[in-house]
Amino acid sequence: MSKIKPRVFKGARDFLPEQMLHRERITDVMRKVFKKYGFSPIETPAIEYLDVLAGKYGEDADRLIYKLDYKPGTKDQAALHYDLTVPFSRVVAMNPDLTLPFKRYQIQPVWRADRPQPHQGRFREFYQCDIDAVGSKSMLIDAEMVAIAYEVLKTLGFTTFVIKINNRKILNGITQYAGLDSNMTQEVCRSIDKLDKMPWEEVEKELVEKQLPDAAIQKLGDLLTKNLSLESLAETLKNNSLAQEGISEINEIFGFLNELGVDSQHYTFDLSLARGLDYYTGPIFETKLKDQAHMGSLTGGGRYDQLIGMFTGKEMPAVGTTLGLDRIFTAMQQLGMLEPVKTSTKVLVAVFSKEEMKYSLQLASQLRTNQIATEVYPEPEKLKKQFAYADKKGIQFMAILGQTEIAENKLTIKDLSTGQQKMLDIQEAVKVINGEIGIEI
Numbered sequence: 001m002s003k004i005k006p007r008v009f010k011g012a013r014d015f016l017p018e019q020m021l022h023r024e025r026i027t028d029v030m031r032k033v034f035k036k037y038g039f040s041p042i043e044t045p046a047i048e049y050l051d052v053l054a055g056k057y058g059e060d061a062d063r064l065i066y067k068l069d070y071k072p073g074t075k076d077q078a079a080l081h082y083d084l085t086v087p088f089s090r091v092v093a094m095n096p097d098l099t100l101p102f103k104r105y106q107i108q109p110v111w112r113a114d115r116p117q118p119h120q121g122r123f124r125e126f127y128q129c130d131i132d133a134v135g136s137k138s139m140l141i142d143a144e145m146v147a148i149a150y151e152v153l154k155t156l157g158f159t160t161f162v163i164k165i166n167n168r169k170i171l172n173g174i175t176q177y178a179g180l181d182s183n184m185t186q187e188v189c190r191s192i193d194k195l196d197k198m199p200w201e202e203v204e205k206e207l208v209e210k211q212l213p214d215a216a217i218q219k220l221g222d223l224l225t226k227n228l229s230l231e232s233l234a235e236t237l238k239n240n241s242l243a244q245e246g247i248s249e250i251n252e253i254f255g256f257l258n259e260l261g262v263d264s265q266h267y268t269f270d271l272s273l274a275r276g277l278d279y280y281t282g283p284i285f286e287t288k289l290k291d292q293a294h295m296g297s298l299t300g301g302g303r304y305d306q307l308i309g310m311f312t313g314k315e316m317p318a319v320g321t322t323l324g325l326d327r328i329f330t331a332m333q334q335l336g337m338l339e340p341v342k343t344s345t346k347v348l349v350a351v352f353s354k355e356e357m358k359y360s361l362q363l364a365s366q367l368r369t370n371q372i373a374t375e376v377y378p379e380p381e382k383l384k385k386q387f388a389y390a391d392k393k394g395i396q397f398m399a400i401l402g403q404t405e406i407a408e409n410k411l412t413i414k415d416l417s418t419g420q421q422k423m424l425d426i427q428e429a430v431k432v433i434n435g436e437i438g439i440e441i
Helices: 017-036 085-094 139-156 168-177 182-192 200-209 214-224 230-236 241-259 325-334 357-369 383-393 403-408 426-433
Strands: 047-049 078-080 102-111 125-134 161-167 267-269 283-289 299-303 318-324 347-349 374-376 397-400 411-415 421-424
Touching: 017 102, 017 125, 017 139, 017 325, 047 085, 085 102, 085 125, 085 318, 125 139, 125 325, 139 161, 139 241, 139 283, 139 299, 139 318, 139 325, 161 168, 161 241, 168 182, 168 214, 168 241, 182 200, 182 214, 200 214, 230 241, 241 267, 241 283, 318 325, 347 357, 347 383, 357 374, 357 426, 383 397, 397 426, 403 421, 411 426, 421 426
Parallel strands: 161 267, 347 374, 347 397
Antiparallel strands: 047 078, 102 125, 125 318, 161 283, 283 299, 299 318, 397 411, 411 421
């Protein structure tokens, strides 16, 4: 029998329980917050027709789509979805009777033929946790996207994050201000978006290589290197109606964020934020960690009022953001925010003999009825071996049923973290396991 070398595809990963338990907790936090704001779950196929995905993200991103070797070159050619926003737009177009505004969340893996950078939380297969709302132009919806990202990160324990906010209308406006045609906005945005990774001088070189006029580059540099406030920018661009519209929208979002109780230390206007995807049309937002610059964005999104129109033929306002599970998980690992955990089991019930196993099973059933995660050791072994199993797996409590305990309808509960133990009735044992009382009663 030939042997196949086991290996994982580059840019993908296995997750063992010690990782998955943390990842489940993170997504549980997200789901609770999403639902608090009225978002409902949907799911879409991993496979989409290539023409549904292609031409929606921009030239650079389109190259990263994983195309499948299925009827290549025909209208039936398929690909793995690159993100969840375009599939969501397709869903909206195919379901015209949805109650608007329609607010959905979606947690699924996506695939990109990108260069893996594990230290930055960048992989070829990764999870996106998306929220989107379609059918409203209100900036309240945009503000909710920021508020949700803020609440999730605060709940998970992050303290040094900042949500950067800008507006594509402002970027379009400064392109006009620089004397460039509007069709140059995407090229300008792709370069500006690199300012968080490189100094202006490097971005300037890129703009020169794109053959932008020197005067235009000078004007862009004057704006982007001065860290202008919204008020200063509004004065500088007072004759540009498109930029003024974008500035007004951001001011409206800031007002809503204040009313929603979002701490102003955790969000800011940032003119250099551009986000590279072509489909954004209004406010855009992205979350960075102040002390983890290499990590990239933990969350990111914006308004895309024209994307759904590619499927329906008419404009439909929409806005969304994604919370990157893999970026967040990697950041929490690097910041030491994850306590070691190997199992969700709270109690291991020992087994002394085949004859007494029925009592162990009855006890396990009682503990599970009280919502306590419980394992029964599957066969009678020496207690030393059963204790060693519990200790190695990180199970905190052992429940022991010997002849004395069975006769008195009690159990001995042992806390392996302290070494303390005591014989108790089931109600007292439940309170000890749940941390309601100490083991010394």
